[in-house]
Amino acid sequence: MENIENILWKGKTLAYIIRTEIKLEKTTFPFPPELNMQVGFVVYPKGGRVTSHVHLPLKRNIVGTSEVLIIRKGHCEVDIYNDARELVTTRKLRQGDILILVSGGHGLRMIKDTIFVEVKQGPYTGLKEKELF
Secondary structure: OOOOEEEEOOOOOEEEEEEEOOOOOOOOOOOOOOOOOOEEEOOOOOOOOOOOOOOOOOOOOOOOOOOEEEEOOOOEEEEEEEOOOOOEEEEEEOOOOOEEEOOOOOEEEOOOEEEEEEEOOOOOOOOOOOOOO
16 A cells, blocks of 8 residues: 555564555555554545444453554654564654554654654553563
């Protein structure tokens, strides 16, 4: 899909970057269904409606933590690392871009004052959940 970059290392997805310029005309979930964080684009016309609903309790077994970062303001660079903590690539992110971190490691440097929304699986356990390098 245009304006979605799949960042790979040896055939393994490390991250996706969705650029703010993406154009959508219909509801689309463009990522593999086996990802432990599902991200999609839901498109409705004026007057459209999402029927009221609840999500049923479904037990899931998830290993690892994926993150979604939505750049609300500013400009930053993200370093993407493989599982061996080796730098694979660096990409610039700007307002409106979305970053989905699937595997490996990452680090961010703010080029301008930056605000992003971070979404990841919870609950936060308070245990050691990440290793700095």
